[in-house]
Amino acid sequence: MASNKLLLFPGDGIGPEIMEEVKKVISWLSENGEDTFEYEEGLVGGSAYDVHGCAISEEDMVKAQAADAVIFGAVGGPKWDDVPYDVRPEAGLLRLRKDLGLFANLRPAICYPALADASSLKKDIIEGLxxxxxxxxxxxxxxxxxxxxxxxxxxxxxxxxxxxxxxxxxxxxxxxxxxxxxxxxxxxxxxxxxxxxxxxxxxxxxxxxxxxxxxxxxxxxxxxxxxxxxxxxxxxxxxxxxxxxxxxxxxxxxxxxxxTGSLGMLPSASLGATDETTGKRKALYEPVHGSAPDIAGAGAANPIAMIASFAMALRYSFQKIAEADMLEKAISNALDKGLRTKDIAQQGEATITTAQMGDAIVAELNALAGVSA
The missing domain is CATH 3.40.718.10 (Isopropylmalate Dehydrogenase)
Structure with missing residues (x-):
């Protein structure tokens, strides 16, 4: 059984909330998969500035260099609008990209069938995207x-x-x-x-x-x-x-x-060059949406882009293709059952919280794997 080392940067705004839902998936995989996933957490963005006076500390940069993959939430918010430009929250993300050599950013845009009506475009234009x-x-x-x-x-x-x-x-x-x-x-x-x-x-x-x-x-x-x-x-x-x-x-x-209907649905992967000795790449995975400070702490954030970003980590950093496919299928199945956070709900549809969506996706993983909850 291989052990994979993750570094989690929850960041600011809704970042900590959506990262909690990724932790549920990481725990599920460690308990039910062939490999284990160990993680530690660091500070980045405004949360790092509040503690260290900079957007990311040297200690956390060392941890990022050593990790098999970095899982990143979001940074920024009006609280830090007046901090010096060089230590603004976004500087932490830019430094991670630069120092880790993450030159290739992959951003898929997939329209889940259940959300074809959530897009501002006509259904026939985006269905199957x-x-x-x-x-x-x-x-x-x-x-x-x-x-x-x-x-x-x-x-x-x-x-x-x-x-x-x-x-x-x-x-x-x-x-x-x-x-x-x-x-x-x-x-x-x-x-x-x-x-x-x-x-x-x-x-x-x-x-x-x-x-x-x-x-x-x-x-x-x-x-x-x-x-x-x-x-x-x-x-x-x-x-x-x-x-x-x-x-x-x-x-x-x-x-x-x-x-696709919402920024809350789009994951991304940032990859470096393949190391000639180890065959591995430095990599960082993050949702495309921002820190959404206006809804932070309200349980209204959509965790799907964050969870789908971890699915990309399974695919590109750990070559766990079957597990990545299963996690993406679990997301799709939850949506097929009509489960919606506020950002992807149509008028009159019932909505669920950030944590409830995370729980629902884990429940779908259990169903797909035949595991008792």
């Missing part, structure tokens, strides 16, 4: 230098953010997208803004050359990112895998999230 956005995560405008605000005099200021990509960064994220497409519909759409950005011109050139050299069997399409946003809401099922840069990936994945 299954797309994957592959976002470059450690380059681009979020990390480019210079990044500053300078005084120009006469009461004027200038804000500067720099969009920078090297060819190797584009090659490796394109390779991830093409490899994943081979396991799905074998189709990639690359999105950039080559009409107005030199980094977009390079992106287009490198993706094209990577495709020609190693992935000619995969269908490749290029699309301007703004047109891609339009097409996501016009006819999203035309896409299989979308690969794009850090900035556009951030925006397009949130658009894709709402196709």
């Amino acid at each position: 299954d797309i994957l956005i592959v976002r470059e995560l450690t380059g681009g405008v979020y990390f480019g230098e210079p990044k500053e605000i300078i005084e120009l005099g006469n009461g004027q200021k200038r804000g500067i953010d720099t969009q920078v990509y090297d060819s190797y960064e584009i090659e490796r994220i394109a390779g991830v997208a093409f490899d994943l497409a081979r396991t799905r519909g074998n189709k990639v759409c690359s999105m950039e803004k080559r009409n107005v950005m030199k980094s977009g011109v390079l992106w287009n050139e490198v993706v094209t050359s990577t495709h020609k050299a190693d992935y000619a069997d995969v269908e490749l399409e290029h699309m301007l990112a703004d047109a891609g946003g339009m097409q996501l809401v016009r006819w999203p099922k035309q896409f299989d895998v979308i690969v794009t840069d850090n900035l556009f990936g951030d925006m397009l994945s949130d658009v894709a999230a709402m196709l």
Whole structure:
């Protein structure tokens, strides 16, 4: 029996609440699966700032480096709006991504059949939706230098953010997208803004050359990112895998999230390069939604994206494909029974709490595995 080491970062807002529901799943797997999952917890974001005066401590960074996978909740909230920019809650997540080398962000957008009516789009447009956005995560405008605000005099200021990509960064994220497409519909759409950005011109050139050299069997399409946003809401099922840069990936994945009915439904995985010695990747798994401080503590948060993020950990970090499939099936079965948190309920539908949804998914795991509760 293998033992897997997890580091949990609940974070701020609803993060601790939804992480409690993941703990239920982790405990269930340790009790009923072939492997055990051990975990410890750390502080990140505003909760870390309150204790350490920074968004993540050096001690917790060491723990993150040693973990087999990091499971991350959410960070931020109005409580920390006035803290210095370098120690703002989001800086903890950005440091984890950078120091762990998590360059590939995978954001699936899947429409569960039971939630086809929850989307703001017509049912025929999103029913059966299954797309994957592959976002470059450690380059681009979020990390480019210079990044500053300078005084120009006469009461004027200038804000500067720099969009920078090297060819190797584009090659490796394109390779991830093409490899994943081979396991799905074998189709990639690359999105950039080559009409107005030199980094977009390079992106287009490198993706094209990577495709020609190693992935000619995969269908490749290029699309301007703004047109891609339009097409996501016009006819999203035309896409299989979308690969794009850090900035556009951030925006397009949130658009894709709402196709599914709620940000509370969208998980994500952030992966590093494969270690040549161990064959393992550094990895962090998190829901796409934010900390939602307005509902924190109310038991109204949807834990499904958090639990589905752990399913991605089972799939990509631990190669537990059967267990990942079973957990995703448990989520689907709970939804099929009409169980809804507030964010995915239609008018007049009864709703359940965060903890009740977590309990319901564990109950479905018991049913699928033939385990007595």
